[in-house]
Amino acid sequence: MIDQTSTLISSAGFTSGGLATFGGSALCGFFMGYALRKIIKWLLIGLGVIAGIIFLVIQWMASNGYIHGVEWDKLGNDIASYGMQLFN
Helix, strand or coil, rough: CHHHHHHHHHCCCCCCCCCCHHHHHHHHHHHHHHHHHHHHHHHHHHHHHHHHHHHHHHHHHHCCCCCCCCHHHHHHHHHHHHHHHHHC
């Protein structure tokens, strides 16, 4: 009986690159995708926290007088001259 079962399993392709190999690779792919998803999620959360901290520091510096108002005329002139340099 054991000999017939092993012959049936090997003829069905379960041991030689058949269903077992496909199932194992699908399981590995699932776990790799799940892990990648979690890693990317935590990286994006970390980037958001860093961006928020930078924003808070800039706002704190502006409220304490370390950063003064934007000189809109100078900014507009600089952007215009940079644009002229790009297209000439």
